Amino acid sequence: MPHTPSRRAVLRGVAITGAVVMGFDTGTRSWATTASGSGSGSGLARVPALDGTLVMDDASLSAASDDYGHIVHRRPVAVLRPGSVRDVVAMVRFCNTHRLPVAPRGQGHATNGQAQVEGGLVVETATLADIGPVGPHSTTVTVGAGARWSEVAEAALAHGLTPPVFTDYLELSVGGTLSVGGFGGMTHRHGAQVDNVTGLQVVTGAGEFTDCSPTRHPDLFHAVLAGLGQCAIVVGATLRLVRAPETVRHYLLPYDDLETFLDDQRLLVQEERFAYVEGQVSADADGVFRVLTLEAAAYGPPAGPAPDDAVLLRGLRHDPAGVERTDRPYYDFLDRIAPSVEALKKAGLWTYAHPWLNLLLPGRAAAAVTGDLLDALTPGDVGPGIVLVYPVLRERLTTPLLRTPDDPVPYLFAVLRTTPPEDTATVDRLLAANRSAYEAAAAVGGTQYPVGSIPFTRADWRTHFGSAWPRLAAAKRSYDPCGILVPGQGVF
Template sequence: MRLTSSLRFHRQNNKTFLRIFMILVLSCIPGRTNLCSNHSDTRSSLDSLDLEGYITFDDVHNASKDFGNRYQFPPLAILHPKSVSDISTVVRHILHLGSTSNLTVAARGHGHSLQGQALAHQGVVINMESLPSHDGIKIYKGTQPYVDVSGGELWINILRETLKHGLSPKSWTDYLHLTVGGTLSNAGISGQAFKHGPQINNVYQLEIVTGKGEAVTCSKKLNPELFHSVLGGLGQFGIITRARISLGPAPHMVKWIRVLYSNFSTFSRDQEHLISKKKGFDFVEGSVTINRTDLLNNWRSSFTPNDSTEASQFKSDGKTLYCLEVVKYFNKEEANSMNQETEKLLSELSYIPSTLFSSVVPYIEFLDRVHLGEIKLRAKGLWEVPHPWLNLLVPKSSIFEFATEVFNNILTSNNNGPILIYPVNQSK
């Protein structure tokens, strides 16, 4: 198949065609140590493994790129595991092949890595979404409730199931159509992180397949070094196959507010003020934009014209703007007290008064807001474009200097990507 593809591609240039054709033919001479024979032997060895699931070798294009869409690394094979034992078997097999095989392995959930971390060039990609949750999404109530789930489970499914019991994970990412193992291998940060820490701070226990192919259970007390290495370890210390995640009471509704600032110092001071309060907002996030007046109604969330009578009159005049997004959780019977608390909190802030947008939506609608944005972008063909992305943790002592140099001197009016600012407490 690869020879045929090369013939088609190089037909217009006979010299190039002959050169490539000869290289391919010579490299495949029997008895010669070469890539073709190695791949053939490796493929046969993988194909002979005793698995509950299966391995595919032909249709691998879906695992050759990730969300970043900047790298194209086709794997040799994709494992579709039906048990943790399947993952252990393949990892042990690759280990036994030794370094001479150059075979690598990568766990892949929804592939939302940005620089090819979920890819394995001519290696084995493990499709974690194929890993079944034999016991389903198991919820344990009590003084410290938790949910026990497969590493390939999506966060949106966990939210839907836990809400049936009046519970919910405490910390989220902005986008919920990601796997548990994927976000726990990173950090899992959103606007709740200042209060509850990132997602990796809300895990009681993990089941891991190590680099030796061993299935190991770990927690803060059991194999603690492995536990803390895997959480946020970018998949370098093991593959997360199961997790126990802390739960808390789930609210019914949220009061969702967005306001604008033209001065970064004022914006940052208000963010820091809010995350220092014991009884404040439940979600605090920020973003930066330039030369746009539609910031409050962008692809990441939607507000209707009725949500504000004044914000539509605001003009940016090409300025760099800072958006503060805050949320207050509440149940329906708490609406009056929630409104009073919200008004008091807003009175302590120094945003541009004419830019306040406010909306009341169900809790699940707020948490799943970016998925609606995804649908809009997919319809425009803008979702699967290259996504260069950079995450930084900047200390408070340097944030003003950083903002001056980056937001004022580097950003340009043609910058289209989201620039998010999550204030976090070191203690969390």
């Protein structure tokens, strides 16, 4: 991103709401307003008229300088709350003209400054959240990029339908998860969320509104899904829908041996015995990470047969004495972590630092690598966070930019660390531990799932994208020729 004198001049002169031009007085270092029409005469760069608002107040800029990681802070000069897609087009063009960096921000749940932009424009997509229409026979629904998955689920469920894949936490934006991938316990059946998109409406880095799909501008479509916001801002997405179950039978199955646990998980996803398979590892009373819980869910009618314990649990090697089984409505199952989130918020832990580690390991090395990483882990390294391990099926993951190990059954391994943000020495130590873990994973053909906080160089990104790099780089040149989009990812 060129940091030119002209860019500085624009930063001093950003402006506007309606007929009033706002300008920045460099002498007093404060914002001032002038009547519309006098902007150009006063040397201020005139911002286009908007349907929504462009805000520059301290609270909005501070909020946009933070995220769920609470580690990285980059301050934009303005935040756009678009009233329309036209606003996004107009402001991206404005930013192109003046070489201002831009980042869309959904719910700000990235952990490493990915949606932040120093001295640029943050586009908050929350105002672009229309959903629908959906009817009982819909096979897709088109939603605004700022819609949260909880809202999409509720709208679809009103007609007995559902997107096939959800993340564990539903309050993430559609645009935010489609820019990274979107994994969940259903991924072994249906791929990631990006694999269940039939069309996208985007504003490219050059400020062009474009509809794209696997057959319409496919290069753009494939550069946007899991493309970390590098080529375009998603403003709308058409998502696949399937029949939803009314109820779900949810199991927690305890294991005491890592290899047995991983093998049973693999068996379940290869057999597709359950609709959903995940797993957690927690520390025992001695602080050793060896309490293993396989989490599985079977969908009942009309999405599946009435669940039968004997059939579902046949041959599994968990401790039968510790099985927890609940039948619950489908939405309650999807939203199952909501009570824990509320408790974390109440306890003030939601605003702790989250130097997360998210890896994808080749199945052939999963036991060895997770074994080593878990052996080295202490309760202090995780805090009130959790450790997740679960397999996916590679044949279901078809999005080129969602990089996964070359193995039929990769495992997602995530250490969702939670630690006081003011203890920067610990945060730095955990970031360094993330890097070491990434290197151990990469040495056996693993990748990172890029939602966490692993120190990563541009060269690492090239390695990460591997054979997909030339196409991503070409799409970047075509669709974001001035290189203004999403510098916080550090890819280009």
